Amino acid sequence: AHYAAYLSEVYRGGIESVPKGQWEAAEALNLSRLKTYWRIILPQALPASLSGMGNYLVGILKDTPMLAVIGVTELLHAASTIGGDTYRYLEPYTLVGLIFLALSLPTAWACHIVEQGVRKMLGLQK
Template sequence: MQMGWRWDFTFEILPQMAIATLNTILAAGVGYAIALIVGLFFLLGQKTPFKIVNWINREIVEFIRSTPLLIQLFFVYFVLPQFGITLSAWVCGMITIGLHFGTYLSEVYRGALEGVPKSQWEACRALNFSTIYTYRRIVLPQAFPIAIPGMGNYLVGIFKDTPLLSTIGVAELFHAATAVGGYNYRYLEPYTLVGIIFLTLSIPAAMWVRKLENDVNKAQGKIKK
């Protein structure tokens, strides 16, 4: 077996890796969309006036946040069929990522809502606005910019956690690399390519999030420039 980097092999597997990259991006996008919505539900559970719902909600969030995503994936993938629910690896992966990161996003939402000064609420009360109107026109427009950096960070976070999906057989980038590597018994190029592809996608994304964060801080007058 030839040691060292082989360019011909690299170019041979490149098209396959490129297609798998699209799958990774798709998985990250769909997972993120689900997480955004799930986060809203967890937020709702936190905000309801029923103490028992708050408590249950908090325990669930705490549990999901302190257990590994990998085992959660296995749990959903292997346990649901025992109850007669057979879902494809893709669906299982998306559900699990959505649930896992939904708990994180609910914290982002909560932080953003708490970032809106209380006086805004009091002013709306004084103006006799309804709660819904207050949320829609006063609170949410102010909370949203605060939430953007956190939301962006978790988009990058989900993207970097998609390789875990390969463990249940979702055909994303890492899965393709392992398959190609196993077939040719060369892991150097596939795994290195995966690393490079991740770098070229996530560094610009992270820079963009950082820029957003700066813009938001500037707009709020936290940084003078």
């Protein structure tokens, strides 16, 4: 639920990163508000917003139940229980960390690839 508020700030930051001159140029060309956003503002705001959106995607992955069964709290509780039974906390917590690292890294890598593709598509990168 709180990710919606965070993502709205990412979008707002991306839109505010577009120089004021772009808005003025669209107004001078007598473009409608919809065309101004769709053709001028959003293509420039998207690359600035992608990295933030990718970070929140990774966060959402960690905060939502994986495979509709296993979640962060369940894994941490299981690690704590195992540590309490064996007095060895390092191994279970390390395993939990590795599981989430194994899920987070491919997601972050995919977000990076998407970001590069959008930049290339918009002509911002070779």
